[in-house]
Amino acid sequence: MTFLPKPKLHHPELPRNALGLTRRDYEGAVSTLCAGCGHDSISAAIIRACYELALPPHRIAKLSGIGCSSKTPTYFLGQSHGFNSVHGRMPSVLTGAYLANRDLIYIGVSGDGDSASIGLGQFAHAIRRGVNMVYIVENNGVYGLTKGQFSATSDLGAKSKKGTTNRDQPIDLTGLALELGASFVARSFSGDKSQLVALLKAALLHPGAAFIDCISPCVAFNNHPGSTKSYDYVRAHNEAVNRVEVILPREPIAVEYAPGETVAVTQHDGTVLQLRKLGADYDIRDRAAALAFLAARRNAGEIVTGLLYVDPQAEDLHTHLQTVETPLNELEEDMLCPGATVLEALNQSLR
Amino acid sequence: MPKPLVRVNEFVVKFANINGSGSASANRLFARAILRMGVAATPRNIFPSNIQGLPTWYEVRVSESGHLGARGGVDLMVAMNPQTWDKDVASIEAGGYLFYDSTRLIPAQKFRDDITVIGMPLTAICNQEYSDTRERLLFKNIMYVGALSALLDIDVAELEKLISEQFKSKEQLIAANIHALHLGREYALKHWSCPIGLRVRRANTVGNRIFIDGNSAAALGAVYAGATVAAWYPITPSTSLAEAFERYCKRFRVDKESGKNRFAIIQAEDELAAIGMVIGAGWNGARAFTATSGPGISLMQEFLGLAYFAEIPAVIFDVQRGGPSTGMPTRTQQADVLSCAYASHGDTKHVLLFPEDPAECFAFAADAFDLAERLQTPVFVMLDLDIGMNERLTEPFRWPENRRYDRGKVLHFEDLDAGKEFARYLDVDGDGIPWRTYPGTHPKYGAFFTRGTTKDAFARYTEEGAPYVENMERLLRKFETAKTLVPKPVLHRASQESRFGALYYGSTSPAMEEAAELLAAQGITLDRMRIRAFPFDDSVKSFIDEHEFVFVIEQNRDAQMRSLLLIECEADPRKLIRVLHYDGTPITARYIAETIAEKITFSRVVPLRKALP
Numbered sequence: 034m035t036f037l038p039k040p041k042l043h044h045p046e047l048p049r050n051a052l053g054l055t056r057r058d059y060e061g062a063v064s065t066l067c068a069g070c071g072h073d074s075i076s077a078a079i080i081r082a083c084y085e086l087a088l089p090p091h092r093i094a095k096l097s098g099i100g101c102s103s104k105t106p107t108y109f110l111g112q113s114h115g116f117n118s119v120h121g122r123m124p125s126v127l128t129g130a131y132l133a134n135r136d137l138i139y140i141g142v143s144g145d146g147d148s149a150s151i152g153l154g155q156f157a158h159a160i161r162r163g164v165n166m167v168y169i170v171e172n173n174g175v176y177g178l179t180k181g182q183f184s185a186t187s188d189l190g191a192k193s194k195k196g197t198t199n200r201d202q203p204i205d206l207t208g209l210a211l212e213l214g215a216s217f218v219a220r221s222f223s224g225d226k227s228q229l230v231a232l233l234k235a236a237l238l239h240p241g242a243a244f245i246d247c248i249s250p251c252v253a254f255n256n257h258p259g260s261t262k263s264y265d266y267v268r269a270h271n272e273a274v275n276r277v278e279v280i281l282p283r284e285p286i287a288v289e290y291a292p293g294e295t296v297a298v299t300q301h302d303g304t305v306l307q308l309r310k311l312g313a314d315y316d317i318r319d320r321a322a323a324l325a326f327l328a329a330r331r332n333a334g335e336i337v338t339g340l341l342y343v344d345p346q347a348e349d350l351h352t353h354l355q356t357v358e359t360p361l362n363e364l365e366e367d368m369l370c371p372g373a374t375v376l377e378a379l380n381q382s383l384r
Numbered sequence: 385m386p387k388p389l390v391r392v393n394e395f396v397v398k399f400a401n402i403n404g405s406g407s408a409s410a411n412r413l414f415a416r417a418i419l420r421m422g423v424a425a426t427p428r429n430i431f432p433s434n435i436q437g438l439p440t441w442y443e444v445r446v447s448e449s450g451h452l453g454a455r456g457g458v459d460l461m462v463a464m465n466p467q468t469w470d471k472d473v474a475s476i477e478a479g480g481y482l483f484y485d486s487t488r489l490i491p492a493q494k495f496r497d498d499i500t501v502i503g504m505p506l507t508a509i510c511n512q513e514y515s516d517t518r519e520r521l522l523f524k525n526i527m528y529v530g531a532l533s534a535l536l537d538i539d540v541a542e543l544e545k546l547i548s549e550q551f552k553s554k555e556q557l558i559a560a561n562i563h564a565l566h567l568g569r570e571y572a573l574k575h576w577s578c579p580i581g582l583r584v585r586r587a588n589t590v591g592n593r594i595f596i597d598g599n600s601a602a603a604l605g606a607v608y609a610g611a612t613v614a615a616w617y618p619i620t621p622s623t624s625l626a627e628a629f630e631r632y633c634k635r636f637r638v639d640k641e642s643g644k645n646r647f648a649i650i651q652a653e654d655e656l657a658a659i660g661m662v663i664g665a666g667w668n669g670a671r672a673f674t675a676t677s678g679p680g681i682s683l684m685q686e687f688l689g690l691a692y693f694a695e696i697p698a699v700i701f702d703v704q705r706g707g708p709s710t711g712m713p714t715r716t717q718q719a720d721v722l723s724c725a726y727a728s729h730g731d732t733k734h735v736l737l738f739p740e741d742p743a744e745c746f747a748f749a750a751d752a753f754d755l756a757e758r759l760q761t762p763v764f765v766m767l768d769l770d771i772g773m774n775e776r777l778t779e780p781f782r783w784p785e786n787r788r789y790d791r792g793k794v795l796h797f798e799d800l801d802a803g804k805e806f807a808r809y810l811d812v813d814g815d816g817i818p819w820r821t822y823p824g825t826h827p828k829y830g831a832f833f834t835r836g837t838t839k840d841a842f843a844r845y846t847e848e849g850a851p852y853v854e855n856m857e858r859l860l861r862k863f864e865t866a867k868t869l870v871p872k873p874v875l876h877r878a879s880q881e882s883r884f885g886a887l888y889y890g891s892t893s894p895a896m897e898e899a900a901e902l903l904a905a906q907g908i909t910l911d912r913m914r915i916r917a918f919p920f921d922d923s924v925k926s927f928i929d930e931h932e933f934v935f936v937i938e939q940n941r942d943a944q945m946r947s948l949l950l951i952e953c954e955a956d957p958r959k960l961i962r963v964l965h966y967d968g969t970p971i972t973a974r975y976i977a978e979t980i981a982e983k984i985t986f987s988r989v990v991p992l993r994k995a996l997p
Contacts, residue, residue, distance in 0.1 A: 062845075090827070090831075091831060092824050094668070094823045096664075107833055111831070112831050113831055114821075114831050114833075115834060116667060116694075117833065117835045118660070118690065119686055119687055122656060122686075122687065124657075125652070125656065125660025125664065126661070126663055127664060128657075128660070128661050128664060129615065129660060129665035129667075129668070131664070132613045132648040132661065132670065132672075133612070133613055133665040133669055133670030136824070137668075137823060154653055154657070155657055157653075158652070158653040158657060351648075354645060354648050355644050356646075356648050357642065357645065361612040361613060361648060361665075362612070362668055364610070364612060364646055365610075366788060369612065370607075370608050370610060371607065372785065373784065373785045375636065376783045377780075379604070380780040383594035383595055383780075384594055384595065
């Protein structure tokens with residue numbers, strides 16, 4: 034961490050987005066995480082993705098649980114409301130917030146301890162309900178804030194800094210998210226900023242439960258030789274299946290690739306996800322194939338990254354619940370209270 | 385044999401049935417017919433953790449004088465369950481009546497000679513009349529209601545009317561039920577001299593009161609209060625509250641044009657998620673609630689603390705019941721007082737409301753949402769199974785046409801845009817309640833980061849001790865403010881000055897009222913105060929101070945309210961005398977009166993006025 038406060042002033046020619054905001058308008062407080070922490074790169078990627086999409090910062094709500102990863106919402110989007118909730122319970126708080134106001138953009142930040150251990154249940158149920166959110170797990174395979182215990186995503190055989198070996202099976206959150214019906218599933222690596230920013234942008238525009246598992250090495254407790262979540266290991270075993278490019282409805286499709294190399298996925302809000310395929314026959318609209326592919330590559334010791342699955346016709350929870358278009362938190366007495374006359378009739382029916 | 389009981393409009397009928405045999409609706413029909421005759425009747429359903437096969441009882445207290453509490457004892461037992469025969473027969477008052485299915489021969493020693501026995505071959509009649517097994521089972525129930533209408537002189541026209549209302553336009557069902565009703569009635573008229581010593585006489589004591597269960601009333605209160613988000617997990621005895629909310633929402637909250645819902649209800653994966661959703665929705669400016677019971681309260685503890693510290697409105701309906709596991713949980717208790725009052729880790733205190741009946745369930749439900757938003761904190765509405773799941777005669781619901789929701793201190797776009805200063809946890813007004821903003825309000829002003837503790841008045845992260853203490857002190861000031869906003873206790877002064885006081889709350893209310901009459905008849909007078917909320921109004925402490933002894937009547941083992949009074953009012957423990965009832969059945973007037981009389985005698989305190997000989 035740095036102890037120097039960031040100056041508020043910035044270069045007058047700093048580029049501005051469609052809202053007239055600079056990248057600095059999307060920043061938060063100075064990080065207190067360790068220097069070199071993968072989580073800070075993810076915060077930077079979130080800042081860039083939101084800036085590039087020109088999302089109004091105040092229309093974003095950022096929620097988290099407890100842990101190193103859950104501290105990060107303080108370090109991005111300072112103009113957004115944030116909520117540092119309870120360990121492993123961000124998904125329910127986010128779900129409630131989303132029920133109250135369907136018009137905001139929700140970013141849920143969690144870690145592998147927060148989501149794969151204590152909060153596995155809430156993770157699962159928020160995903161299967163189709164809460165319209167970006168759910169990002171900053172996955173370092175270790176408990177950082179309590180100093181180095183294994184987490185549920187630590188690989189079998191992974192060695193801790195103290196030398197003990199993990200004998201428990203790891204949970205692959207992307208595989209789980211696919212099983213649970215997430216309509217957008219991706220994995221990325223905090224060290225691959227261009228991939229991560231593109232995936233975040235795609236996730237932010239996805240009208241359903243978008244899940245990103247982001248491998249994020251812990252420089253303090255899980256970056257040593259023998260760790261499967263270290264910078265070196267992930268770089269050496271990263272297999273990207275595609276490169277994604279997000280095209281908004283207002284933009285012409287400018288990216289051109291040779292035929293056969295790309296696939297364009299149009300979501301029902303008009304956004305287009307243009308994908309440059311890296312893996313040969315990988316179809317991102319095939320949930321079952323994605324699961325099989327993930328399992329096969331895991332057995333080969335590879336970490337698959339990229340957009341693993343997307344359902345362009347995704348529906349969200351409000352669609353399922355058939356709630357009104359107006360956010361529930363904007364409804365007033367006239368829309369909510371049946372009134373005295375109705376009550377008197379009700380009284381009469383109870384006599 | 386003692387003389388058979390002769391009572392008009394003042395008796396207790398208990399039905400002993402087998403769960404799942406369809407008796408519930410027939411029994412309900414019986415109770416409602418008496419109500420329609422203008423006589424107060426209070427049913428209590430005692431049911432097992434079971435869908436089919438285990439014993440279940442339905443007790444109807446008929447009381448023209450208006451006593452709605454459980455009395456204790458049975459004057460007429462309708463014994464339809466061989467499993468519980470011995471116990472059921474034993475519970476009949478001397479001189480009382482036993483009505484039973486005489487199809488199967490029951491040995492003579494299984495009866496008592498101090499009661500009147502009325503045996504009707506219900507099964508035999510049904511088997512002769514109906515060939516379908518299901519019909520045989522269901523119409524047997526209607527048939528005994530028919531017989532009882534003759535035996536107790538209940539107006540059969542009221543029963544017919546209720547059947548017609550129940551089945552609305554299904555003519556066939558109406559005719560079949562009315563036929564079964566008359567089969568039973570005719571048999572009784574032919575075989576016995578009707579009515580027996582117990583009878584219902586048309587009266588005018590019901591007035592404009594309504595008949596509804598507390599859970600439905602609370603759910604309706606939530607609809608009226610504008611709750612839009614409900615998250616819950618199924619748990620007896622609170623489930624019917626969430627289900628009633630859904631029912632009322634479908635009736636009153638569906639947009640006519642679009643067919644879309646002005647509500648969102650989530651059956652969560654557990655109580656942790658349920659309260660998490662409520663907190664998320666409250667944080668985001670919607671009125672949200674959960675309905676649960678003791679185990680759910682246990683699971684929600686961590687979140688409740690967060691909501692207290694982060695100052696987020698939330699409404700929790702706790703329909704209290706007996707302890708862990710299954711079985712006792714279908715019985716009533718008031719056993720969550722402490723676990724709610726101090727829910728969570730760290731220094732926490734919560735606002736509790738204690739409704740006495742469905743009318744207050746409705747009113748307090750509505751008030752709870754105003755209080756939660758005004759105080760920015762969780763508010764508990766403490767029902768119990770007795771008022772939650774039993775229908776009760778209660779004052780009609782009221783909603784002043786000009787009533788507006790109190791959404792509390794919220795800075796909106798216009799306020800922020802006009803430059804109004806915003807500091808999330810600053811006590812601007814001196815009442816301990818800070819101002820808040822909803823997410824997404826203004827592009828430049830009003831955003832803040834919500835945390836449990838570890839913050840200063842401007843919601844900035846700090847691990848310093850001083851801002852923590854300052855914040856905790858402000859939360860105490862806020863609790864003082866809460867004291868001025870919650871429902872005041874209700875005081876009933878005895879007809880003459882008394883050294884004794886009684887403090888009670890919730891569903892104990894009707895039994896306590898009646899107990900006071902029973903005690904007065906013995907020359908023991910009591911001043912009574914019904915606690916309706918925590919934090920306690922200052923008058924609660926004065927009430928304790930001005931009496932020599934104060935009985936605290938509760939339905940739990942550990943005298944939880946008494947503990948709360950000792951802690952919060954710093955009362956002298958010797959002054960507060962426990963009167964506890966916690967076997968899972970509702971507390972009775974007889975129990976309260978006997979216990980208090982015994983304690984007074986035991987302590988050799990001479991009553992101010994001796995009972996007349």
